[in-house]
Amino acid sequence: MDDELEIFPIHAGINAEKILEKMSTFIDRANELIYENKRLWIFFDEFNTTHSIGIIKEITCERRLLGKELPRNMVFLGACNPRRFKPDQALFDNNIGIHLRHFSLHA
Numbered sequence: 001m002d003d004e005l006e007i008f009p010i011h012a013g014i015n016a017e018k019i020l021e022k023m024s025t026f027i028d029r030a031n032e033l034i035y036e037n038k039r040l041w042i043f044f045d046e047f048n049t050t051h052s053i054g055i056i057k058e059i060t061c062e063r064r065l066l067g068k069e070l071p072r073n074m075v076f077l078g079a080c081n082p083r084r085f086k087p088d089q090a091l092f093d094n095n096i097g098i099h100l101r102h103f104s105l106h107a
Helices: 016-034 053-062
Strands: 004-009 040-045 074-079 084-093 098-106
Touching (some): 004 016, 016 040, 016 053, 053 074
Parallel strands (some): 040 074
C-alpha cells in the first residue's frame, strides 16, 4: 500500500482543543493526498483515556468534525484500554500470612 499512516497517541491530557488542532493537520494532509489517490489512515491510540471522547466518536462514527464532513480518503482506526480490576480493599490474613484482596469492576 502506498497510503499514509498517522498515529495519534491519546492520554488524559489530550483535550478537545488538542484533538481539533491535530485533526486540522490531518485534514490538510488528507486533502493533499486526494490528488495522489491515496488514503490517510489515522490511528487513535488509547482513545478512551480522554475526557473528550465525544469528539472521537463524532470523527470515527459520523465521519464529521464539529458537524463538518471529513475528507472521504480518511480512514480511522483505534485502540482502547480494557477495563481493569482495581482493589477496593486489601486485608491481611494472619493465619495464612498472605494478603487477600477484594476486587470490584470499575470503569
